Amino acid sequence: MSTxxxxxxxxxxxxxxxxxxxxxxxxxxxxxxxxxxxSGFTAANSAKTATPPVSDSIRKIEPGPNTGHMQVWPxxxxxxxxxxxxxxxxxxxxxxxxxxxxxxxxxxxQPVTISGLTPATxxxxxxxxxxxxxxxxxxxxxxxxxx
Numbered sequence: 718m719s720t721x722x723x724x725x726x727x728x729x730x731x732x733x734x735x736x737x738x739x740x741x742x743x744x745x746x747x748x749x750x751x752x753x754x755x756s757g758f759t760a761a762n763s764a765k766t767a768t769p770p771v772s773d774s775i776r777k778i779e780p781g782p783n784t785g786h787m788q789v790w791p792x793x794x795x796x797x798x799x800x801x802x803x804x805x806x807x808x809x810x811x812x813x814x815x816x817x818x819x820x821x822x823x824x825x826x827q828p829v830t831i832s833g834l835t836p837a838t839x840x841x842x843x844x845x846x847x848x849x850x851x852x853x854x855x856x857x858x859x860x861x862x863x864x
Contacts, residue, residue, distance in 0.1 A: 774844040774856020775802075780864045781830050787840070787863060788828035794846035794853060801847065802829045807839040807860060814841060834863035 776790040791800040801821045805814030822829050839862050843855040
């Protein structure tokens with residue numbers, strides 16, 4: 718018949734005589750002391766830098782969810798009730814397009830999705846705002862190649 722010998726369990730960490738409030742306090746507990754440890758690395762800057770707008774009237778242009786789509790985000794204009802984005806295929810010889818197409822939106826929270834563009838073709842985009850005094854001037858022309 719074998720008898721098992723009881724081996725006392727020794728604590729891995731010795732906290733000495735700590736009171737319950739010491740365990741819960743973040744300044745005196747092991748948790749609090751571990752929070753004050755440093756790896757020696759400098760923390761990365763968590764502040765996001767704003768991406769500059771692509772023009773004075775268009776904040777961002779990027780390919781849309783499908784082939785032949787582009788998404789255009791107009792810039793916020795004080796007092797604007799609506800925005801209009803116009804676009805046209807860049808003439809082969811350069812210059813100003815003869816025919817423009819346009820699309821309106823009431824918000825800048827969602828992009829204006831322009832569809833029906835021919836992939837690998839360069840387009841010109843412009844935007845303007847509608848205020849109580851009428852439309853603003855068209856912003857700077859931005860060119861993008863449709864994908």
